[in-house]
Amino acid sequence: MAFDISRRFMLTGAVGASVACAAACTTGPAAVAEAAFPASAPSVDPQILGPRDGVALLSRNENPYGPAPSALKMIEYAGKKGAYYPDIAGQKLAAMIAERHGVTPDMIAITTGSGEALSAIALIYGKKGPIVAPRLFWDTTALYAVNLGLAEIDRVALGSDMSTDLAAIEARVTAGTGLVQLCNPNNPTGLVADPVALKAAVERMSKLATVLVDEAYMELADDPEGNTCIGLIKEGHNVIVSRTFSKIYGMAGIRVGYTISSPETAAKIQSTSMSWISGVGLAAAIGSYDDTAFLDFSKGKIVEGRQMVVTTLDALDLEYLPSQTNFVYFKSGKEANDVQKAMKERKISIRGQYMDYNEWTRVSMGTIEDVEKFCKALPEVIGA
Structure with a gap:
């Protein structure tokens, strides 16, 4: 039976998409080619992706339990269709996202990871004036525009508790501001802003920028x-x-992100992004977007690992910030880069120093075994 993409591919949710793709994977031109040229496993270094053997990769805020099985099934299907540009897959994903959040699909811009969207936004708005942001935030994409000479960042000091100082940021915003950029929960602090204060401040600032x-x-x-x-x-x-x-979906290497905004802004972001998103990425995102079982499992593992880290930090009487993410920002009492180096010698990868916070560093939640490895190494590394 021919695979009717207009009907089957629009089935809602991971189960429908996975069932639909199963039939498609065994038919079509790709299957003909596969029969004509029996596949032989290429000689590939298994270490070209992911952590090296024996290395606890706790520096990138990844979810090592992903992608979800629902995503993997769709990846298999999409691989068979890799000869074609993805036509309606992006529309399908946008429709799913819009339905969940009660917006219209034209308010969604799908991009190659959220990094592409954030870079596009920095380029679009950075030309209009400074990007006002907290001193610590995920600034890689804003720096992209800065490095091109198209923007500058006006960093605002954090609060005494290292939270985003919304009042101070709001005081810095004027009609000449190009963009206000916030991260919530913030990276690398892991802190969530007070929702009432955040929404009120964002609403007021959005009247100016x-x-x-x-x-x-x-x-x-x-x-x-x-x-x-x-x-x-x-x-x-x-x-x-x-x-x-x-992050939670465990697809950092597959590269799919999105924004929600007004239709006009979404069109502007999309026009500044690449014209085609990976069909494999779109298929994986469609397959796993509503996979609540996998999301709940992943969140449970992350919380379990985070509690292990917090328990270790408490036992060592080390200061840390209350995280609602898959990483913990803590003060070791040692130079952060020295701690990072010592961990690397033990085959544990964590982050080093951010800005001028020289004793603070960030550890991500990986597998439970890798988190346990970090917890066992930390007392020795800091000389406790």
Whole structure:
């Protein structure tokens, strides 16, 4: 039976998509080629992707339990269709995202990871004026525009508790501001802003400048629905929210992200991005977007690992910030880069120093075994 992509591919959810792709994987031109040229396993270094053998990779905020089985099934299907540009897959994913959040599909921009969207936004708005942001935030994409000479970042000091100082940021925003960029939960601190204060500040600031809220880790927060700023977009405010499949969905290497904004802003972001998103990535995202069983499993493992780290830090009487993400930002009492180096010698990868916070460093949640390895090494590394 021929695979009717217009009907089958639009089935909602991971189960429908996976069932539909199963038939497709055994038919079509790719199957003919496979029969004509029997596959032989290429000689590939198994270490070209992921952590090297024996290395606890706890530096990139990945979910090592992904991609979900529902995503892997769709990846198998998409591989068979790799000869073709993805036509309606992006539309399908946008429709799924829009339905969940109560917006229209034209308010969704699908990009190659949220990083592409954030880079595009920095380029678009950075030319209009400074990007106002907290001193610590995920600044890689903003720096992309800075390095091209198209933007500058106006960093605002954190609060005494290392939270984003919303009042201080708001005081810095003027009609000449190009963009306000926030990260909630923040990276590398892991802190979630007070939702009432955040939404009120974002609403006020959006009257003067576009406000971008990077919510890459929102699915990991204790109350994602209560903390998101998507509601402000639905009310018509000049706000952009970005999300990614790289974190809770465990697809950092597959590269799919998206933004939610006004239709006009979404079109602007999409026009500044690459014309085609990976069909494999889109298929994986469609397959796993509604896979609540996998998401719940992943969140449970992350919380378990985070509690192991917190218990270790408490036992060592080390200061840390209360995280609602898949990483913990802590103060070791040693130079962060020295701690990072000592961990590397033990085949454990963590982050080093951020900005001028020389004794603070970040450890990500990996597999439970890798987190346990970090917890056992930390007392020795800091000389406790």
